[in-house]
Structure formats: C-alpha cells, structure tokens
Amino acid sequence: MKLINYTLLYTSIALLFIIGVWAAIFYVNMLDEIYDSIDDGLDNSKLLIIQKAQSDTSLLYKNQFGESNYSICPVSEETAIATYDEYKDTLLYMKNEEDYEPVRLLTTIFSTAGNKFYELKIISSMVEEDDLVEDLFYSVLCLYMILIASVLFVNNIVLRKIWKPFYKLIDFLQLYRLGKSSSAIPMGNTSVKEFQLLNETVIELLERNLEAYNSQKQFIENASHELQTPLAISINKLELLTEQNDVPEEQLQTIGHVIQSLERLTRLNKSLLLLSKIENRQFAQEEMVSFNATIKRTIEDFLDIAEFKNVDLVYSEDGELVTYMNKDLAEIVVSNLIKNAIVHNVKGGIVEIAVHEKFFSVINTGSLKALSTEKLFSRFYKESSEKGTTGLGLSIVKAILDQYNGCISYTFSDKHIMSIRFD
Amino acid sequence: MKILVVEDETDLLEAITQSLGKEKFLVEQAIDFDEALDKLVSYEYDCILLDIGLPNGSGLDLLKKLKKGDRKNSVIIISAKNSLDDKLAGLDLGADDYLVKPFHLAELNARVRSVLRRKEFNGQEVLSLNNLKVDFSGRIAYVNEQELTLNRKEFDILTFFVVNKNRLVNKTSLAEHVWGDQIDEADNFEFIYSQIKNLRKKLKEHHAQIEIQAVYGLGYKLIEI
Numbered sequence: 001m002k003l004i005n006y007t008l009l010y011t012s013i014a015l016l017f018i019i020g021v022w023a024a025i026f027y028v029n030m031l032d033e034i035y036d037s038i039d040d041g042l043d044n045s046k047l048l049i050i051q052k053a054q055s056d057t058s059l060l061y062k063n064q065f066g067e068s069n070y071s072i073c074p075v076s077e078e079t080a081i082a083t084y085d086e087y088k089d090t091l092l093y094m095k096n097e098e099d100y101e102p103v104r105l106l107t108t109i110f111s112t113a114g115n116k117f118y119e120l121k122i123i124s125s126m127v128e129e130d131d132l133v134e135d136l137f138y139s140v141l142c143l144y145m146i147l148i149a150s151v152l153f154v155n156n157i158v159l160r161k162i163w164k165p166f167y168k169l170i171d172f173l174q175l176y177r178l179g180k181s182s183s184a185i186p187m188g189n190t191s192v193k194e195f196q197l198l199n200e201t202v203i204e205l206l207e208r209n210l211e212a213y214n215s216q217k218q219f220i221e222n223a224s225h226e227l228q229t230p231l232a233i234s235i236n237k238l239e240l241l242t243e244q245n246d247v248p249e250e251q252l253q254t255i256g257h258v259i260q261s262l263e264r265l266t267r268l269n270k271s272l273l274l275l276s277k278i279e280n281r282q283f284a285q286e287e288m289v290s291f292n293a294t295i296k297r298t299i300e301d302f303l304d305i306a307e308f309k310n311v312d313l314v315y316s317e318d319g320e321l322v323t324y325m326n327k328d329l330a331e332i333v334v335s336n337l338i339k340n341a342i343v344h345n346v347k348g349g350i351v352e353i354a355v356h357e358k359f360f361s362v363i364n365t366g367s368l369k370a371l372s373t374e375k376l377f378s379r380f381y382k383e384s385s386e387k388g389t390t391g392l393g394l395s396i397v398k399a400i401l402d403q404y405n406g407c408i409s410y411t412f413s414d415k416h417i418m419s420i421r422f423d
Numbered sequence: 424m425k426i427l428v429v430e431d432e433t434d435l436l437e438a439i440t441q442s443l444g445k446e447k448f449l450v451e452q453a454i455d456f457d458e459a460l461d462k463l464v465s466y467e468y469d470c471i472l473l474d475i476g477l478p479n480g481s482g483l484d485l486l487k488k489l490k491k492g493d494r495k496n497s498v499i500i501i502s503a504k505n506s507l508d509d510k511l512a513g514l515d516l517g518a519d520d521y522l523v524k525p526f527h528l529a530e531l532n533a534r535v536r537s538v539l540r541r542k543e544f545n546g547q548e549v550l551s552l553n554n555l556k557v558d559f560s561g562r563i564a565y566v567n568e569q570e571l572t573l574n575r576k577e578f579d580i581l582t583f584f585v586v587n588k589n590r591l592v593n594k595t596s597l598a599e600h601v602w603g604d605q606i607d608e609a610d611n612f613e614f615i616y617s618q619i620k621n622l623r624k625k626l627k628e629h630h631a632q633i634e635i636q637a638v639y640g641l642g643y644k645l646i647e648i
Binding site for chain 2: 224252
C-alpha cells in the first residue's frame with residue numbers, strides 16, 4: 001500500500017472513532033438539555049393551572065386531556081400524601097400523526113381550600129428521538145465525508161508535493177547499479193529536514209558501498225591473477241615435458257591426467273571468479289538482447305557435441321524474448337543450460353528449446369528421476385558423478401537471473417524442464 | 424622472426440621462450456617494465472608478447488609508448504585479467520590480440536602465427552607441408568593442388584595442427600580453439616574424436632603426406648610422412 005493511502009486509512013479510522021464518540025456525547029447532552037427545558041415548561045404550566053384552579057373550580061372537573069394539555073381528577077388524602085411530583089415519558093395518541101407519539105407527562109398533586117386533593121397531569125409534546133437520531137446520523141455522516149474528502153485532497157496535493165524528494169530518491173535508488181557510471185544523486189531541493197538528512201545519509205552510504213565494491217573488485221582481480229599465473233606455469237611446463245622425445249608412454253598418460261586436473265582447476269577458478277563478478281554486478285554494460293538469436297547461435301556451437309552424444313537439438317519459437325541485460329551473461333545462461341541438457345542426456349535423447357514472448361524453456365530427456373529442486377541451484381551440487389564438471393553451472397545461471405529480475409524453475413514430467421522467465 | 428616476451432614470472436617466461444624457440448623464432452626476454460622499454464627502444468621485433476601486470480609499470484603504458492612510435496610490430500597481450508575493460512583497453516591501444524592466462528602453448532603458437540601472418544603477408548600467406556597447402560585467407564586446403572572439401576570446423580582443426588606441426592596438441596586446447604570457451608568440461612572433449620576421424624579420412628582419401636596421430640590421454644600430433 002502506498003504511503004499516502006496509509007495516512008488516509010489511519011486518518012479515516014481515527015476520524016470515524018472521534019466523530020462517533022463526539023456524536024454520542026453530543027446526542028446525550030442535547031437530549032438532556034431538551035428534557036430540562038420541557039420539564040421547566042411543564043413546571044411553569046403546573047403553577048399556572050393550579051393558580052387558575054383555585055379561582056375557577058370548573059377546572060377541577062376536567063378529567064380528560066381533550067383539546068388542552070392537562071387533566072385533573074380528585075384523589076384520596078392517603079394517595080395524595082404518597083404521591084410526589086413525577087416526570088416521565090409516555091405515549092399519547094396524536095390525531096395529526098394518527099399514531100402514538102412520545103410525550104412528557106408531569107403527574108403532581110395539589111389541594112384546594114376545601115382540603116380536597118386532586119391529581120394534576122400535564123403533558124407536553126416531546127422531541128421524537130428516532131427522528132433526532134436519524135438527523136444527527138446523517139449530519140455526522142456528511143461531516144465525516146467532508147473530512148475524508150479534505151484529507152484526501154490535502155494528501156494528494158500537499159503530501160505528494162512534500163514527499164516528492166522522497167519518491168525521487170526511491171526512483172534513483174531503484175535504477176542505481178554499483179560500479180555503473182553513476183549519475184549524480186538528485187538532491188531534490190527540499191526544506192524538509194528529514195529528507196535532507198535522508199539524502200545526505202544515502203549519499204554517504206552509496207559512497208561507502210562504492211569504496212567497498214572497488215576494493216572487493218580489486219581483491220577478486222588480484223586473487224585471479226595470483227591463481228592464474230601458477231596454473232599457467234604448471235600447465236605450460238607439463239606441456240613442454242610431454243613434447244620431450246624420451247618420455248615413456250606410461251608417464252605421458254600420467255602427465256595427461258595431471259594436465260586435465262589443472263585444466264579443471266582453471267575452469268573452477270574461472271567459474272568462481274565469474275560468479276563473484278556477477279554477484280558484484282561487474283557486468284555493467286547492458287543492451288537489448290534477443291534470446292532467440294542467442295539460443296540459435298549457441299545451438300550451432302553445440303551441434304557437434306550433440307551429434308557425438310546422439311542427442312537431437314530441436315528449436316522452436318512463437319514469440320521473441322527480448323531483455324535488457326549484459327550480452328555475455330545472456331550467452332552464459334543459454335550455453336550453460338544447453339550444455340547441461342546435452343551432457344546429462346541419454347543416447348538417442350532429445351533437447352527441446354522453446355522460446356516464447358515472456359519465457360523460454362529447455363526440455364531434455366535424461367535420468368528418469370526428478371532432480372532435487374532444493375539443491376539443484378546450490379554451488380558445487382552434482383547429481384551424477386560426472387567427471388570434469390564444476391557443479392557451478394546452474395548457480396551461475398541463477399546468479400545471473402537474479403541480477404535481471406529473472407527466475408528459473410525446474411519441473412519434471414518424464415523429461416527435465418528448465419523454464420526461464422523474465423518479469 | 425624476432426619475438427620479445429615481456430613477463431615478470433620467470434618460470435612462465437622460460438616456458439614461453441622454450442615453446443617459441445621450438446618454432447624457430449628468435450626469442451628475447453624482458454622481466455620488467457624498464458628492461459622491456461630498453462629493448463623496445465634499441466631493437467626491432469616482429470611480435471611482442473606483453474604481460475599487463477609488471478613489477479614497475481603497466482604493460483598498457485608500454486603499449487602506449489610503443490604505439491606512439493611508428494613501429495610495425497604486432498602485440499599480443501598476455502594477462503591474468505579476464506576482464507572486458509582490460510581487454511577493450513588493450514585492443515583500443517592497438518594490441519592485435521589478447522590472451523588470458525592460463526593458456527595452452529599450442530594456442531599461443533597459433534595466435535602468434537596468426538598476427539604475424541596478418542602483418543607480414545596481409546593475411547595472404549599460403550603454408551605448405553609436404554603435399555598439403557593451406558590458404559589461410561581463402562580458408563581452403565589443397566592436397567597435390569586438389570581442393571580438400573572441409574567444413575568450417577575441420578578447416579580450423581587442420582590449421583591448428585598445421586601451425587603446431589610435430590608438436591603435441593592437447594585436446595582441451597584444440598576444443599577451446601575450434602569450439603570456443605563455452606564448450607569447456609562438456610564430456611571430456613570426447614566428441615572431438617569423431618571430428619578428427621572425418622578429417623583423417625579426407626586426408627587419407629587425398630593421399631596427403633601428413634598424419635594426425637593420437638597420443639592416448641593427452642591429445643594429438645600432426646606429423647609429416
């Protein structure tokens with residue numbers, strides 16, 4: 001979820017809660033105030049009616065509410081003593097509404113000069129609570145909507161503007177590759193202190209990384225140099241030795257084995273160097289690479305081995321797979337996969353390479369058992385006791401794909417299927 | 424033909440000198456920047472094998488100095504650095520080829536022959552070996568003036584053997600020379616055998632006076648018969 005939406009989400013939840021609580025309190029207070037003023041009105045009516053009843057005794061016989069809002073009926077002294085003023089809510093049939101509506105009812109006792117006791121009931125029409133709640137609900141909802149809309153507006157206009165340097169920095173970091181002739185870090189002119197700090201920290205971090213990267217690169221190259229030279233000396237001296245005329249055939253064979261081992265060591269060294277170079281992103285030169293062309297070229301190179309192994313190479317395409325990456329690395333991916341498919345095959349087997357728009361797959365016959373997907377891409381893992389292989393081929397493929405948002409997957413259904421996909 | 428080998432590792436220098444000596448080249452040695460510079464100023468060489476990492480200077484600087492003068496010598500860089508940057512830098516500075524250590528002596532030999540051929544004969548060299556003639560520029564081989572129909576790889580194999588005649592050619596070096604680096608470790612290079620077999624058959628059919636001998640466990644050797 002985007003930062004802006006997060007703010008919006010939490011603000012709207014908080015607002016919902018605050019407005020809800022506020023509405024409840026407001027409602028209770030308002031109702032309280034309404035009751036208070038109605039009850040005051042009833043009290044006032046009570047005094048006026050009692051005063052009037054003292055002078056106009058005809059009122060004492062009005063025992064129905066009728067058109068007015070009070071009724072009087074005589075009660076015994078005992079009842080009168082036991083009764084106190086009481087305000088309560090009740091329902092009364094209203095002619096205009098043709099329904100029972102809530103009313104406020106005051107029941108009180110008064111006595112006349114003749115020591116007679118009367119019960120006086122006064123009603124006052126009341127606020128309709130459900131209507132009030134409904135009105136309040138809509139008003140609050142309206143307020144809530146307006147608030148959310150303004151938050152949205154503020155977010156979109158103001159926050160987007162404020163966070164601009166931040167997004168600029170993210171865009172820059174996403175495209176940043178160590179060691180690539182790096183463009184300057186965009187110091188989005190911002191007055192926000194945190195962003196200034198962030199920019200400065202990132203610059204410092206990148207500079208430190210670049211330093212580490214360069215020293216590591218230097219180390220790898222030195223290590224390579226140190227290893228390659230003794231290997232070169234050993235191989236070349238042995239080659240000279242084999243050319244001496246007086247070496248018996250038996251010893252020649254032994255020397256041959258030693259040379260082979262040294263060559264294997266050379267390949268291992270080269271593969272490890274390649275792997276660290278890939279992981280250090282030292283293949284900075286990138287271009288649009290068509291896998292269709294690369295694969296066709298590689299197949300050409302492997303025809304002789306395939307023929308010798310009696311393996312058929314079948315190529316098909318139904319789209320062009322083009323990716324922006326380093327060309328040499330693309331070639332390494334393709335040749336490692338095809339080489340594996342040919343080497344780990346059976347006599348009379350087949351290697352099918354199918355290129356589609358988003359992926360390509362290398363399908364080969366071979367052992368009838370699925371390979372362990374967990375270990376397949378780990379370094380130095382060998383399924384067979386194949387001589388001379390380094391066990392680094394697929395690790396190299398994976399390392400390359402990792403650099404370019406590609407992925408490799410392995411499945412098995414009678415044949416071994418390697419699929420390479422770019423997102 | 425005079426060749427200067429600039430290499431700081433004495434053992435490697437010795438091996439290269441010995442190998443090129445067998446090819447009847449006149450080989451001189453330089454083990455550091457200053458000695459190399461001295462010799463380059465004083466003498467003319469047809470080909471210079473140049474190591475980049477030298478004790479008191481870079482081979483690339485030497486190359487720069489060399490190319491400033493109007494010398495017509497070929498330069499092959501031999502370096503332990505298999506990095507594209509160095510390779511491009513070297514070739515940009517006017518080197519003719521770039522060989523990464525460790526290399527096979529047969530490959531070195533082929534590269535030296537190739538750059539010399541380009542310089543001296545403009546690539547028009549025709550090499551004869553008994554009744555076999557190889558036209559490098561036309562990529563055609565003849566036996567007794569009769570054309571030998573070879574495919575691209577068979578021709579490459581044949582020329583590799585011809586420039587390394589009478590010398591043991593390691594099968595790895597042959598595979599890497601003809602099929603490229605990518606082919607490494609693929610099945611111990613046994614597939615080469617079938618290619619050699621075809622080539623032998625064609626040579627025999629035309630009664631070529633050369634033979635490709637197998638040296639068990641190591642590789643092959645082309646000899647004149």
